[in-house]
Amino acid sequence: MTRTEWRADPLAWGQGPRVFEVFLEPTCPFSVKAFNKLDALLEQAGAANITVKIRLQSQPWHMFSGVITRCILAASTLPGGKDSAKAVMKAVGDHRMEFEFENHAVGPNLDATPNDIIARIERYSGLSFIDAFAIPDLDREIKWHCKYARQNGIHVSPTFMIDGLIQPGLSSGDEVSAWVKALVG
Template identity: 30%
Template sequence: MALQPSFQRALVIAGKYDAPHTLDVFLDYVCPFSAKIALAIDSVLKPLFAPGGKYDGKVKVIFRNQVQPWHASSTFVHEAGLAVARVAPEEFWKFSLALFAAQRDYFDIPTSTLTPTEIREKLTALVAESVSEDKAAPFKDLVTLKTTPNGGVDVTDDLKYTIKFSRQNGIHVSPTVLWDGLIANEISSSWGEREWTEFLEKKVTA
């Protein structure tokens, strides 16, 4: 699956970009099932696809931002992820894991009394804590509303790209995983090392 060049350093979260096989993983930061599969990616898949791993150079994992608008804060948390991809692309996955770990803070009820500005302030604090304090200011600048009444923020175009990509490929919910461009319905957020190992043994042919 194609990936906008500006995202290659950040959103390819495991493996090498030129690997012949691709896992596209569509995740929402405020989806509990997305959090479960993110942990499996980090603990099971990244070591397998890393230098020296069994599938080094054979498989890559691309993080696909999947905004789910029925969660009121979904837009804000994905803006945050994309802003980190801009200011600290090498820390995108680290921040994503921190955001998944803190996702309950951004659920519907905890954010129901917060303004959009206050939610973005919380996310800026998370960047300072999980990435670095020196990245907090440029991050905050990217997620601050523009001066025009309906102009969005500086990563709005990035957000549009991710949403359009999901829509044109018929992705509706998270997590959704594609193997080499086709939806792999058998993949579950509950998968551990055994299931992923069996899947890869069957699928990796290059």
């Protein structure tokens, strides 16, 4: 039996000592809002001062959450690694309603299949990750994200942690400067 080696690139940017972890569900409007601020956060706080880590928080009321989470992690195994995963998250966020249900239960996505969702993400991201999506044990990476969130008492997205401590005072509605202040003063 041939075993294929693969590695999911950690979804981390920057190399600073302060660690900002964001728990995001890819189709949650508030998670998308937070995701869209992460590059500005790194720029304003300085990549030498902070490390930003994305933790995926799949949520069952976002009906395609599991499929999309797997797409993101599959993309992280591609040569572009974390930047490929980021491109998938951006593609989903930029076209969020094409991956979501109206009121979490109705609408045209009722007729969509997982293959439809994967094809849409590939089209919008410009990446081909269908083979990576089928990695037999990719679910170990998905389970790691779920377990890590549970161990830290995180149940919804977005949730923010600084240096391992949940920050209930931070939200996706904050200006980036508020996040910078919380991280580096």
